[in-house]
Amino acid sequence: MFTNDLIGKEVVGAEGWKIGKVKEIEIDRDKWAVTGLSVSLESNVAKEFNLNKMWGKSDFTIPIDRVQGVADRIVLRISKSQIFDMAKSETQKI
Numbered sequence: 737m738f739t740n741d742l743i744g745k746e747v748v749g750a751e752g753w754k755i756g757k758v759k760e761i762e763i764d765r766d767k768w769a770v771t772g773l774s775v776s777l778e779s780n781v782a783k784e785f786n787l788n789k790m791w792g793k794s795d796f797t798i799p800i801d802r803v804q805g806v807a808d809r810i811v812l813r814i815s816k817s818q819i820f821d822m823a824k825s826e827t828q829k830i
Contacts, residue, residue, distance in 0.1 A: 737806070739763070739770065746809045747775050747798070749816055755781055758810065759795055772797045773810065784820075796823060 739761045747755045755775060762772035777794045796819075804813035812819075 742773070742806070742810070745806075747773070747812065748809050749812050749814065749819065750804070751815055753781075753816060754778055755812070755819065756794075756796075762797060762800075770800050772799050773803070798822075 742758050742761055745758045747758060749755050756777040757775065758773050759776040760774040761770055762774065763769065764771045774795055774797050777796055779794070798812065798819075802812055802814050804811045814822075
């Protein structure tokens with residue numbers, strides 16, 4: 737599988753809810769490793785997390801260690817509340 741094969745794939749949380757689609761792949765060029773997935777969030781998820789107001793956009797980066805598996809969809813190993821906690825901590829860094 738190539739990184740381009742991941743672009744546009746649906747991303748699903750651990751509880752089976754749809755979070756969005758992969759927009760970009762983050763790569764550490766020094767280590768030649770994928771470090772994260774930039775996900776374009778579903779509008780209802782962005783609204784629920786209040787991300788449009790916090791960032792002015794609806795993209796969110798998921799660290800690669802939060803991915804459980806990749807097939808027809810990308811399945812995360814974290815819950816919706818854990819995603820929300822990650823989003824809150826990201827906005828506090830900005």
